[in-house]
Amino acid sequence: MQHHDYVLVVVRNLQQANDDDYVKVLRKQGYRVEVVPAGEDPIPIMLARPPIAACFQFDYPDLQGLTDLRHAKQRVASVPMLMITQAHSEHLAVWAFRCRVWDYFVHPIDMPRFLAVLESLRHTKLSGNPSPSPNGHPEPISSLDSQNAIPHEARLRCPPPESGQAHIDRAITFIDKNLHRKIAQSEVADSCHLSTFQFSRLFKRLTGSTFQDYVLHRRITEAKRLLANPRVSITDVCFTVGFSDLSYFTRTFQRYVGQPPSRYRVGMTEATFSPSAPPETAPKNDDIKSVARAEIPEPDTSPYRS
Known part of the structure; x- marks a missing residue:
């Protein structure tokens, strides 16, 4: 033949x-x-x-x-x-x-x-x-x-023991519990019982974002929530959401939010105490795809806390 x-x-x-x-x-x-x-x-x-x-x-x-x-x-x-x-x-x-x-x-x-x-x-x-x-x-x-x-x-003709969404839900829970430190993609993949390659493809397919983009988005979202409390210093917010360098945190926050953390906090305070100002809408945990448009440093060199 x-x-x-x-x-x-x-x-x-x-x-x-x-x-x-x-x-x-x-x-x-x-x-x-x-x-x-x-x-x-x-x-x-x-x-x-x-x-x-x-x-x-x-x-x-x-x-x-x-x-x-x-x-x-x-x-x-x-x-x-x-x-x-x-x-x-x-x-x-x-x-x-x-x-x-x-x-x-x-x-x-x-x-x-x-x-x-x-x-x-x-x-x-x-x-x-x-x-x-x-x-x-x-x-x-x-x-x-x-x-x-x-x-x-x-x-048995059955699907795999866990659906893809179940893996992603587990990964997101892991990320939220560990925002205060550096998070390696490999350890999150291990927690989902997937190889790094499988996890990376699945995460991008189901969230529309790369793993590192998503983590950085979550850090900034959490920082915005913490800044609403005037008793918490900006430095403490920086460390709490996993950054180890205040200047890098400030630059990253401004790139995402459009203003530095100090000005963002002032704006929130003014909105809170102004009787004519409508209450601020809580930050949404969506629009993850917009993260891909930001210029994000490589994950291995970003000064997150380890």
């Missing part, structure tokens, strides 16, 4: 968002990539124009998705199948290799190894040389399939 110089990506995600950064890397490396969206059958394409490899992309594999992969391997046995998933599961990995999946990758993908595998397959398939078995087993696929039940966790 003649193979064509492209990589086929078969999307079988349960959720709408696609973790496709690896696709962008492939294209930058000169690979031609074609994508089969969820719900479409990849087998006609694989039969008409066999690719050098087919990447089955899952977030959390379910019964239908794994059945599709196994069926594709049975129908187009000469095409190497790669499995890419967010699920860290030994049972799934064993199942995949017994189905003669060529290789198994878990997010965040080890890109050097992933590219090395594809380059090897590309060289082999386009040169016309027969491909060795990925695991060295000569058993026919039917023999392997008869001993390889789909893992129970996929048969």
